[in-house]
Ligand SMILES: O=C(O)CCC(=O)C(=O)O
């Protein structure tokens with residue numbers, strides 16, 4: 001929060017990218033409110049991905065919202081966006097004000113517990129604006145998030161607490177992978193929102 005702003009905005013990547021962890025950007029009551037609203041009012045669906053040529057249906061649930069019903073190709077499957085909800089517009093504006101960036105879409109992930117995670121990837125899908133910022137908001141259970149440099153394999157870890165904001169920008173997606181590792185320690189759900197800019 002703003003009281004502890006000395007390390008706020010520090011780039012946590014050592015080179016070839018920019019990832020800024022703001023910590024929690026809202027109070028606990030607000031982050032609990034948004035967690036509940038998102039859990040109950042988002043149209044969650046199991047994700048489908050094509051991995052090594054096979055259709056895989058994940059336990060993790062996803063949803064896709066945006067400025068208009070555009071199609072977006074992600075993990076080799078195509079999704080179409082739903083119109084923004086009230087809460088998503090509020091959160092988009094909070095993230096835009098904090099970062100000075102603008103976004104036209106949001107991918108949401110619901111991890112029911114620590115068994116669910118996301119493997120190494122970068123968000124460089126062809127529909128995304130090149131080097132555009134991605135604003136990642138987290139609610140619910142705190143989880144570890146990792147970056148790994150594509151060439152040097154150097155890793156950087158950060159714990160994403162409830163109500164927190166992580167911004168990835170610049171060359172991050174070109175040079176770094178990221179992942180949300182599964183963990184036996186976490187028994188509670190987590191919701192993550194990544195605000196993005198799609199080239200329309
Ligand atoms: O859940 C997270 O923190 C990361 C999600 C992610 O990397 C993505 O949706 O591309």
Ligand SMILES: [Fe+2]
Nearest residue numbers: 121122123178
């Ligand atoms: Fe990602």
